[in-house]
Amino acid sequence: MTLGEPGGAGHRPALARLTGVEPAKFAAAHWGRAPLLTRSADPAGFTDLLSPAAVDELLSRRGLRTPFLRVAQQGKVLPAARFTGSGGAGAEISDQVVDEDVMRLYAGGATLVLQGLHRIWPALIDYTRVLGAELRRPLQVNAYLTPPASQGFSTHYDTHDVFVLQVDGTKRWRIHEPVLADPIENQPWGGRADEVAATAEGEPALDVVLEPGDALYLPRGWLHSAQAQGTRALHLTIGVRALTRYALVEELLAMAAQDARLRATLPFGVDVSDPDAIEPELTETVEALRDWLAGTSPAAVADRLTARDWPSARPEPVAPLAQLDFAAALSPQDTVKTRGGLRWRLIEDGTDHVVLRLTGRTLRFPAYCAAALRQALGGEPARVGDLLLDTDEDRLVLARRLLREALVVPA
Numbered sequence: 001m002t003l004g005e006p007g008g009a010g011h012r013p014a015l016a017r018l019t020g021v022e023p024a025k026f027a028a029a030h031w032g033r034a035p036l037l038t039r040s041a042d043p044a045g046f047t048d049l050l051s052p053a054a055v056d057e058l059l060s061r062r063g064l065r066t067p068f069l070r071v072a073q074q075g076k077v078l079p080a081a082r083f084t085g086s087g088g089a090g091a092e093i094s095d096q097v098v099d100e101d102v103m104r105l106y107a108g109g110a111t112l113v114l115q116g117l118h119r120i121w122p123a124l125i126d127y128t129r130v131l132g133a134e135l136r137r138p139l140q141v142n143a144y145l146t147p148p149a150s151q152g153f154s155t156h157y158d159t160h161d162v163f164v165l166q167v168d169g170t171k172r173w174r175i176h177e178p179v180l181a182d183p184i185e186n187q188p189w190g191g192r193a194d195e196v197a198a199t200a201e202g203e204p205a206l207d208v209v210l211e212p213g214d215a216l217y218l219p220r221g222w223l224h225s226a227q228a229q230g231t232r233a234l235h236l237t238i239g240v241r242a243l244t245r246y247a248l249v250e251e252l253l254a255m256a257a258q259d260a261r262l263r264a265t266l267p268f269g270v271d272v273s274d275p276d277a278i279e280p281e282l283t284e285t286v287e288a289l290r291d292w293l294a295g296t297s298p299a300a301v302a303d304r305l306t307a308r309d310w311p312s313a314r315p316e317p318v319a320p321l322a323q324l325d326f327a328a329a330l331s332p333q334d335t336v337k338t339r340g341g342l343r344w345r346l347i348e349d350g351t352d353h354v355v356l357r358l359t360g361r362t363l364r365f366p367a368y369c370a371a372a373l374r375q376a377l378g379g380e381p382a383r384v385g386d387l388l389l390d391t392d393e394d395r396l397v398l399a400r401r402l403l404r405e406a407l408v409v410p411a
Contacts, residue, residue: 014131018163018215018238023134026217032161032182032242035175035206036217045213046165049123050143050236058114058121063087064097068120070113071105075154078110106145111152114143117236119314128238129316129341138312140239146171146228155200155225156189161240162218164226166210169233171226175206178221184246189223196223210235241312243305251304252293261288306345310359316340318406326410327403332385332392335411336399338377342407346373356407363405365398372398381411 019026020038030036058064071078083101087093106112118128118141132139140160146152146169157178164173179195180187189196200223209229210216218224220242226235256262262285271277316339326334345357354370356363365373371388376399387395402408 014127015134018131018165019217020215030217030219032219034219035222037206037208038215038217040211040213040215043212045215046167046236047212049127049165050117050121050167050234052145052168052232052234054121055112055114055143055145055234059097059102059112060099062120064114064120065093066095066097068115069097069102070115071102071110072113072152073105073108073110075152078105106147109147109150111147111150112145113152114145117141117143124236125317129314131238132313133341135240137243138241138309140241142237142239143167144226144233144235144237146226146233148228148231148233151225151227153225155196155223157183157196157221157223158218158239159183159185159188159220160242161220163238163240164210164216164218165236165238166212166214166216167234167236168212169231170209170211170229171233171235172209172229173206173216173224173226174200174204175208175218176200176202176223177205178223181221182219182242182244183221184242184244199223200225243309247305247308248301251301251308252296255296255300255304256289256292259288259292262292306357310343313341313343315342316409318409323403323406323409327400330384330396330400330403332395333383334399335381335383336376336403336408337381337411338379339407339409342377344377344407346370346377358407369398376402376408 015023015026018038019030019036021036026036059069066080066084069083071083080095083098083105084095085098085101087096102112117124118139119125124141128139128141144152155174155176157180176199179192179199183189205222208216226233266272266281270281318339343359347355347357348367348370349355352367353364354367354373356365356373369389372395375386375388376382384395384399385392387398389395389398399408
C-alpha cells in the first residue's frame with residue numbers, strides 16, 4: 001500500500017511564517033496547549049494575502065453572496081436582508097451583497113466578516129493549501145474588518161484552533177484560560193455563556209495589541225475578544241479543524257453496531273428508571289463492548305477516519321478548459337505534476353488491478369501501472385515519456401486519464 005498525502009516532516013515555511021519558531025518546538029510547546037504571540041518587524045507582513053484594497057474589491061466587484069459575508073454589531077449578527085439584494089437583470093439572485101448598504105453599516109460601527117476566503121481569494125487559496133498540507137488539517141479562513149474603537153463580538157471561545165494574522169491597523173486582544181479544556185464541535189461557548197462572561201471579568205492570561213504583521217496562535221477553548229484601537233483594523237483568522245480522540249470514539253461506536261451482543265434487545269418489560277434493573281444489562285454491555293474493542297483493527301479505524309477527514313480539505317484548483325486542452329494535445333515531451341493537496345492511497349493486493357483511493361471515489365488501473373502511478377503522483381514533476389511503462393502509447397493513455405480525472409496538472 002502506498003500513501004500519498006500532503007505535508008512532511010521537514011521545513012515548513014507556511015507554518016514558520018506564523019510562528020517564528022521551529023515546527024518541532026511549536027508542536028511540543030504550543031500545538032493544542034498554549035497561545036503563542038509572534039511579533040513581526042515587517043508591517044506589510046500579510047498584505048500579500050489580503051489587503052484593504054482587496055476587501056474593497058471583494059465587496060464591490062466580485063458579486064459576493066451570503067454566507068461569504070456576515071455583519072456583526074454589538075455582539076450580534078445582523079440579518080442578511082440588511083445588506084443583500086437582487087443581483088440585477090438576468091442574475092436571478094436575491095442574496096448578493098449590496099456595497100452601499102455594507103458601507104453604511106460599517107460606517108455606523110458594524111464589523112464585516114468575510115467568510116470562506118480559502119475558497120474565493122486566490123492568494124489565500126494558495127497559502128492555506130500549503131499551510132493545510134504542513135499541518136495535515138483542513139483549514140478555513142475569515143477576515144474581520146472592524147471600525148475604529150469598535151468590537152464586533154463579545155468574549156467567546158472557538159471549538160477549533162486559530163491563527164490570527166494582523167493585516168492593517170491595530171487590535172487589542174484579551175485572552176483568558178479555558179472554561180472548558182479542548183471543547184469539541186457540539187460544545188460551543190454559548191452553552192457556557194455565563195461562565196465565559198464571568199471569566200472574562202477577571203485578569204487575562206494575555207493582554208496584547210497586535211500590530212500589522214503580528215500573528216497569534218490560540219488553541220481551541222481559549223477565551224478571547226478583540227477591539228480595534230484608534231483606526232480601522234483588519235485581521236485574518238485561519239481556523240484549524242481539530243481531529244480528536246472523541247472522533248475515534250465516535251467511529252468506534254459506529255463500528256460497534258457490527259457486534260450482535262451490542263445490538264441485543266433489553267429484557268421484556270425492563271424498568272429503565274430502576275438502577276438495579278439496569279445494572280446487569282450495563283455490566284454485560286460494557287463487557288461486550290470491551291471484548292469487541294479489543295479486536296478492533298487499526299486499519300479499519302484508519303479507513304473510517306480517512307472517509308471522515310479527507311473531504312474537509314480541497315486540493316489546488318484546476319482550470320477545466322486548459323486542463324482538457326493540455327490532455328488532448330499531450331505528447332511524451334510534456335511534464336505533469338501531482339495536483340497540490342491531493343490525497344490518495346494506492347492499494348495493491350496481488351490481483352490484475354490496483355485501486356487508487358481518493359476523496360469520495362476510487363479508481364481502478366491495471367496492475368502494471370502501479371509503479372507509474374506512484375511516480376506520477378509522488379510529488380515531483382514527471383515527464384510523460386519517462387513514466388515507468390513499456391510504450392509511449394501506454395504512457396500517454398495513463399497521463400491523459402490522470403489529467404482528465406484531475407489527479408495531475410501541467411507542470
